């Protein structure tokens with residue numbers, strides 16, 4: 538045999554991750570190289586679940602190694618994944634790899650619909666997902682997950698009450714709505730809501746999660762500040778609809794995360810209600826709120842466009858009935874699955890290329 542493990546590594550160091558644009562070896566994605574009498578094997582650890590580039594990366598690895606070992610050796614390439622994280626030794630949420638804020642400038646653009654479908658889609662890809670509904674003005678996640686009359690279990694650990702998140706459709710969730718009966722008119726005050734959010738971080742049993750999504754209230758509020766002051770946020774997803782009045786507010790949302798004191802990377806823009814499509818004629822698209830508003834916003838701020846979600850009656854019905862649209866088959870589900878793929882890719886790109894986010898310290 539005229540090659541060694543270091544020859545295999547050298548060959549694999551010519552293969553780049555197409556998203557991160559760095560080689561697999563320096564990214565730590567190659568593990569367990571084995572060289573047998575007639576076999577060479579190794580594991581490629583992808584950075585996102587259900588990576589759409591999996592087959593391309595596998596083929597590139599095969600080509601690179603084949604050039605070194607020749608044709609008489611069998612190749613065993615094991616493709617697996619592990620979501621990356623910059624959070625190590627964290628005191629709060631130690632088992633959570635990435636915290637993702639989902640924000641919108643304007644109310645009613647479908648932020649909670651997008652968050653709930655994104656959470657379920659990521660779970661369907663095989664990721665471990667949690668969701669905090671921090672929307673004090675209208676906590677709608679319990680309805681969208683069909684658990685509005687449930688209460689999370691609370692257990693006592695060493696004299697401290699620990700909340701056990703409700704688990705639905707493969708997602709662990711806690712909502713500010715669980716703290717008040719659905720029909721009661723609770724006027725939340727900033728400080729009350731902020732302390733509830735902090736409690737969801739410090740006193741809830743989240744366990745190991747790849748992604749913890751935070752559904753924020755629309756606009757910019759005390760809750761946003763509490764979030765960025767309490768935990769390092771991996772990145773923000775900004776949801777908008779395409780019309781001018783929504784975009785103007787979405788710009789403010791983007792600008793808030795990017796301001797130097799806050800400095801939370803924008804993972805990208807989601808354009809919800811991008812076009813209306815009748816369910817029976819999915820190829821007919823009507824741009825009733827204008828065309829490409831979200832896309833233009835992403836270009837202006839040089840941030841990724843994560844997805845365009847159609848305005849479809851079934852998405853509204855799914856939200857109201859508590860079974861997210863992504864659980865069913867069809868073009869709406871496909872749009873949310875693509876969104877999840879793109880969010881996971883952007884998290885991996887962000888973790889490979891940028892320093893970890895620091896919690897914000899406000900000087901008063």
Ligand SMILES: Nc1ncnc2c1ncn2[C@@H]1O[C@H](COP(=O)(O)OP(=O)(O)OP(=O)(O)O)[C@@H](O)[C@H]1O
Nearest residue numbers: 644645646647648649650675847848849852853856
């Ligand atoms: N793509 C879509 N197609 C059809 N209906 C949608 C779509 N997105 C959202 N909706 C509907 O629009 C309404 C508002 O959505 P949602 O509650 O998700 O918005 P939001 O931005 O979270 O609102 P809020 O500002 O109150 O937090 C809901 O009835 C929802 O079902």
